[in-house]
Amino acid sequence: MTSESATVADDDGILSSLRYLFADFLGDEDSTPPVLPEGLPESVAAVASDAIHLLIDYQSAGYAQLYVDRLRRFVGRRDVDEVMLAEIAQLMMQRMAYEDPIRIAQLKLLELEQKGARAGSVDIRRFRFDELVDALPAAVAAPVLDILEWQGWARRTVKVKFSTKNRFSVRRLKLEAGLKRWRLFSIRYAKERVWVERWLHMINRSLAKQPAAALAVIRTATMIEGYGASYRHGLADWHTIIDDLAKPTFDGTLALPDLAGAIAEARAAAMPDPRQAALKRKIAEIRARVPAGASATAG
Numbered sequence: 508m509t510s511e512s513a514t515v516a517d518d519d520g521i522l523s524s525l526r527y528l529f530a531d532f533l534g535d536e537d538s539t540p541p542v543l544p545e546g547l548p549e550s551v552a553a554v555a556s557d558a559i560h561l562l563i564d565y566q567s568a569g570y571a572q573l574y575v576d577r578l579r580r581f582v583g584r585r586d587v588d589e590v591m592l593a594e595i596a597q598l599m600m601q602r603m604a605y606e607d608p609i610r611i612a613q614l615k616l617l618e619l620e621q622k623g624a625r626a627g628s629v630d631i632r633r634f635r636f637d638e639l640v641d642a643l644p645a646a647v648a649a650p651v652l653d654i655l656e657w658q659g660w661a662r663r664t665v666k667v668k669f670s671t672k673n674r675f676s677v678r679r680l681k682l683e684a685g686l687k688r689w690r691l692f693s694i695r696y697a698k699e700r701v702w703v704e705r706w707l708h709m710i711n712r713s714l715a716k717q718p719a720a721a722l723a724v725i726r727t728a729t730m731i732e733g734y735g736a737s738y739r740h741g742l743a744d745w746h747t748i749i750d751d752l753a754k755p756t757f758d759g760t761l762a763l764p765d766l767a768g769a770i771a772e773a774r775a776a777a778m779p780d781p782r783q784a785a786l787k788r789k790i791a792e793i794r795a796r797v798p799a800g801a802s803a804t805a806g
Contacts, residue, residue: 541572544579548589551596558600565604565613566687574603577707586714591722595710598728602706605699606734607642608634609690611669612683619671629670637661638734644692652694702731702742709749712757713766720766724753727770736779744777744786751790762797769793 540563543555555578562571578596581587587595604610611632619627636655640648655661670676690696706728713721727748731741752769755761763769776789 538568540568541575544575544582546583548592550589551593554593554596554600558596558603561600561604564617565610566690570603570691574599577703580707581710584714586718586721591725594722594725598725599703599707602699602703602728602731605695606732607690607693607695608632608639608667609642609683609686612680613687615669615671616677616680616684619677627671627673629668629672632667632669633664633735634667635662635664635735638695639665639667641695641698642686642690642693644689645694645697646692648694705749709753709757713753716757717766720753720756720770723767723770727774730774730777740777740779740781743781744774744783747783747786747790748773748777752793761794763793 540559543552543559547555555575558574559571562574577599578592581592581595611630615628615630637652640651640655643651652661668676669680671680709724710721713724727745730745730748731738748770752761752763752773753766756763756766772793773786773789777783777786780786
């Protein structure tokens with residue numbers, strides 16, 4: 508795939524995101540599950556089928572269609588083997604079904620449905636105030652976040668109960684799960700949409716510039732998971748590795764002959780540290796090994 512066609516694919520992906528966002532909100536989307544792309548290997552088809560069912564439950568058929576459209580960019584390409592395609596399908600499913608308070612409420616209700624009323628239980632999760640607000644539509648969340656920042660409360664944590672112990676608690680869970688209708692307008696979703704598109708774009712760039720590193724770039728998605736501090740640290744570390752190693756290699760400004768090895772080194776050095784001290788030291792060490800004035804073979 509040329510850089511021009513990769514850019515077109517990225518633009519199409521963003522337009523698809525926006526189209527399904529508004530269709531879901533207005534109720535105009537077709538509720539029929541999307542069809543798998545033709546030419547999927549059997550192992551990948553199984554993953555993609557599971558993803559479709561999960562994402563319909565998570566959000567909607569339109570959201571599952573967005574997953575299929577994103578996956579279709581890599582189907583049938585000679586530079587994408589079955590292992591790569593399966594990894595993209597699996598990791599994209601996990602990121603698109605990111606964990607937020609709405610999802611936790613959904614899962615608690617599913618647990619109750621599967622195990623019955625006698626299985627009532629309580630999960631206690633700890634969120635920062637700004638994480639809870641991020642799950643709301645941006646028009647509502649933005650002024651609330653401004654107030655929290657002004658009061659110095661945005662980063663304070665609070666315990667949230669997700670309970671199926673009684674009718675009142677179950678009713679509250681249903682209200683929380685019902686907020687999924689607004690999820691696609693939330694601050695968190697906007698961040699996740701941008702991240703997924705950038706991840707896919709970096710995979711495309713790796714396939715074009717340094718194919719041997721493509722699988723390592725794909726697997727960087729495992730750096731980001733959950734919520735809270737681990738989510739924030741993983742996301743910050745991902746951007747640092749991409750911005751300081753992968754992107755300059757693809758741009759031709761850093762002559763890293765073994766980007767996959769460099770990514771592995773950097774990931775091994777990453778610690779749950781908001782200052783990223785160990786990670787930044789390792790990246791500086793990797794970059795220092797590149798001979799001064801060397802031409803970028805990947806560019």
